[in-house]
Amino acid sequence: MSLIALASTLVFIAVSVGISIWQKLGLERDILYGTIRSAIQLLAVGFVLQYIFGTQHVLLIVLILAVMIAVATWHAGKRGKGLKRIYLYVGLTITMTEVVTMGLLLALSIIPFTARYVIPISGMTIGNAMVVSSLFLNQMKREAVTSRGEVETLLSLGASPRQAIHRMLNRSARFSMIPTIDGMKTVGLVQLPGMMTGMIVAGASPLEAVRYQILIMFAFASSAALTSILLALMSYRLWFGKLGQFTRSDT
Amino acid sequence: MIDSVLSFANLSKTISAVSNRIIFAQIAGTVLAGEKIVFVGPSGQGKSTLLRILGLLDEADSGEMVLLGRPLHQWDPQAWRMNVCYVSQTPVMLEGTVEDNLRTVSRLHHAEYDPSYAAHLLSSVGLEEMGLSKEASTLSGGEKQRVALVRSLLLRPKLLLLDEITSSLDDVSKYAVERLITDINRQEGTGYVWISHDRDQAARIGEKVWSLSNGTLSEGGVSCL
Numbered sequence: 001m002s003l004i005a006l007a008s009t010l011v012f013i014a015v016s017v018g019i020s021i022w023q024k025l026g027l028e029r030d031i032l033y034g035t036i037r038s039a040i041q042l043l044a045v046g047f048v049l050q051y052i053f054g055t056q057h058v059l060l061i062v063l064i065l066a067v068m069i070a071v072a073t074w075h076a077g078k079r080g081k082g083l084k085r086i087y088l089y090v091g092l093t094i095t096m097t098e099v100v101t102m103g104l105l106l107a108l109s110i111i112p113f114t115a116r117y118v119i120p121i122s123g124m125t126i127g128n129a130m131v132v133s134s135l136f137l138n139q140m141k142r143e144a145v146t147s148r149g150e151v152e153t154l155l156s157l158g159a160s161p162r163q164a165i166h167r168m169l170n171r172s173a174r175f176s177m178i179p180t181i182d183g184m185k186t187v188g189l190v191q192l193p194g195m196m197t198g199m200i201v202a203g204a205s206p207l208e209a210v211r212y213q214i215l216i217m218f219a220f221a222s223s224a225a226l227t228s229i230l231l232a233l234m235s236y237r238l239w240f241g242k243l244g245q246f247t248r249s250d251t
Numbered sequence: 252m253i254d255s256v257l258s259f260a261n262l263s264k265t266i267s268a269v270s271n272r273i274i275f276a277q278i279a280g281t282v283l284a285g286e287k288i289v290f291v292g293p294s295g296q297g298k299s300t301l302l303r304i305l306g307l308l309d310e311a312d313s314g315e316m317v318l319l320g321r322p323l324h325q326w327d328p329q330a331w332r333m334n335v336c337y338v339s340q341t342p343v344m345l346e347g348t349v350e351d352n353l354r355t356v357s358r359l360h361h362a363e364y365d366p367s368y369a370a371h372l373l374s375s376v377g378l379e380e381m382g383l384s385k386e387a388s389t390l391s392g393g394e395k396q397r398v399a400l401v402r403s404l405l406l407r408p409k410l411l412l413l414d415e416i417t418s419s420l421d422d423v424s425k426y427a428v429e430r431l432i433t434d435i436n437r438q439e440g441t442g443y444v445w446i447s448h449d450r451d452q453a454a455r456i457g458e459k460v461w462s463l464s465n466g467t468l469s470e471g472g473v474s475c476l
Contacts, residue, residue, distance in 0.1 A: 149343035152308050153399075157406055158333035159359045167346065243307050244328035 010035075052115045061115050065122050069094050072130035079137035080235070089234040090133050097129045097226045098122055101219050110215060121216070124195065128180065128220045132227040136176035137235075143168045144239060144246075151246045161240045169236055173228035180224040184217050193217075255317075256410050256442055257282045257305065257335060262314030264300055274300055277314075278468040280461060282410060285440040287433070289447055289457025291476070292464045298446050299340075301463065302412040305444070306337030319409070333360075336408035340415035340446075342399035344387035349398055352387045356405045365405075372401040375431040377424050392419040400428065404435065411443040417452070429456055450476055 013035050020027040052060050073091040080086035102122055104110075111117040147168045154164035187193060188210075192200075195216060199209035241247045260279040266272050274297035282288060290298055303309040305316065307328050316323045318331055345352050357364040373381055376397040390398060396419045403411070411432070417425040433456065435441050444461065447453045453460070453476050460471045 149339075149341065150345060153339070153343045153345065154355070154359070155308060156306060156332060156337045156339075157356050157359060157403065158329055158336075160329050163359055241310055243310055243323075245308050245310055 049115070049119065052119070056115055061118055064119055065098065065126075068123055068126045069098065072126050072133075076130045076133035076137065079134045079141070080238075083137075083235070083238045086137070086235065086238065089231060089238075090137075093133060093227055093230040093234060094126055094129045096230055097223045098126055100226060101125045101223045104222075105215075105219065120195075121219070124216055125219060125223050129223055129227040132176045132180065132224045133231055135179070136172050136228050136231055139172040139175040140168070140235075140239070143172055147171075148246060155244065155246065161244050161246075162236065164246070165236050165239060169232040173232050176228045177224045180220050184221060187213070187217060254284050254320075255281050256284050256286075257316070257318050259305065259314060259316045262301075262304065262316070263312050264297065264304065264309075265312055273466055275463065275466045275468065278463075278466075280468055280470065282442055282444060284409075284442060285436060286442045287436055287456060287458040288442070288444045288461055289453040289459075289473070289476075290444050290461045290463070291447065291453055292462050294448070296463045296465075298463050299414050301468070302337055302414055302444060302446065306335050306412050307331050308337055333406060334409045335412060336403050336406050336410070337412040338400055338403045338414060338416050340396075340418050342392075342395040344390065344395055344398070347387060348383060349381060349385050349387050349390070350383035352398060352402050353383070353405060355402060369401065369405060372404055372431070373398075375427060375434075376401060377427045393421065393424060396420060397424065397428065404431075407439070407441075409441065411441060411445075413443055413445040415446050415448065417447075417449075425452070432456070 013031060016031050017028050019025070020031060048064070052064065069091065072094050073087055076094070077087040077090045080090065102118065102125065105121065106113055106118075111121065151164045151168060155161070193213055193216070196206075196209040196213040199212065200206055239246060258279075258281040262278050263276045264274045266274060278301075290302070292298055300309060304311045318326060318334060323331070345355060353369045354364050356362070370379075373379060378394065378397055378401075381394070381398070387395070387398065396416060400416055413432070417428050420428065429452065432443060432445075436443065445456055447456070454473055457473050457476075460473055460476060462469050462471065
């Protein structure tokens with residue numbers, strides 16, 4: 001794509017800013033901020049990846065993955081604001097999900113250990129784990145209000161905190177996995193996923209693109225399940241005080 | 252001498268959300284074995300909060316609590332709650348049928364479920380016709396309140412903390428519940444602290460009165476009602 005063609009894509013931003021001004025949505029600043037930020041971020045990432053793909057240095061790959069995990073942890077952890085040590089648990093969860101997913105992909109020789117494969121696929125895995133963690137924590141916060149009676153009833157009947165919160169964890173885990181599972185059901189019928197679209201536009205054959213998309217979808221299914229279950233197991237204690245009483249998340 | 256089941260001293264609680272309002276400060280009390288205590292006082296004075304603290308559903312800011320001769324820190328909270336069971340005035344039915352709800356205690360503690368005892372308790376509170384396979388969420392308010400009580404009684408705690416448990420009941424059911432609780436008290440020595448705003452009921456069920464107002468707890472006989 002030529003630089004002139006790339007610059008021409010700003011017409012889409014002009015459309016959204018125009019609509020925002022016309023309908024008084026007040027989103028112009030956010031749209032412009034988002035435009036500048038995404039352009040800078042993506043261009044910077046492009047240069048970094050170009051450099052890493054050239055050197056193939058393992059430490060650099062690890063460093064890039066660490067940065068991705070840190071940013072994902074920061075964003076997902078914000079959803080659990082008020083819960084002590086939530087950033088630690090979200091970070092551990094995302095790291096473990098990435099290690100298991102990437103470990104399986106490499107151990108089964110599904111992808112080779114090169115930056116060209118490891119970094120983009122890790123990015124998608126970590127991104128998905130971030131979304132699942134955010135959804136899980138959001139739902140837990142909602143449940144902490146609506147299911148308070150259920151948890152306290154079980155506690156008063158002598159349940160352990162784990163027993164008392166079991167159904168609430170289940171519901172939140174299920175909720176956090178719905179987008180991934182729905183995505184699997186409708187992929188290709190409703191929309192062509194970004195990665196596949198990118199590969200096709202860049203010249204790969206649709207059949208080759210589909211193979212990688214299948215890999216990603218299946219890896220997402222396992223990473224979503226891993227993320228929600230790991231986060232549930234690691235974080236459920238945070239909803240209880242030292243006497244095992246159910247506490248509000250903001251206390 | 253009758254042993255103390257539960258005692259507390261210097262218990263204080265403040266609600267930080269509402270400009271640090273002190274609910275009660277430095278209060279003390281004792282429940283002897285098998286004692287029948289009726290807990291009275293104006294609404295919003297912290298009666299429920301005190302019972303929730305004694306049932307370990309809430310935490311006091313400071314103070315000591317002793318159960319069966321052992322201070323709180325020597326107890327596993329779960330074991331404490333099995334001895335001191337709080338029954339809420341707003342009954343919450345767990346997912347599933349009435350029977351699923353009644354089986355909760357045995358399921359949680361891997362203990363055998365005693366269907367005849369459950370049936371006896373249900374009929375004692377006027378629910379002998381209750382279909383066990385009925386979805387618990389479809390019960391009326393009064394039915395839920397009684398099923399929730401029976402569910403707690405199946406735990407066979409040493410002390411019951413009853414928070415206005417007859418508030419949704421008609422007179423017939425209310426008397427049935429009172430009779431059941433006092434029967435269990437006589438037969439099994441299960442003591443209770445029962446919050447009630449009904450003076451006649453208080454006189455029927457209480458031997459001793461706790462009264463909480465303006466942040467202090469006072470104890471007295473039923474003659475003070």
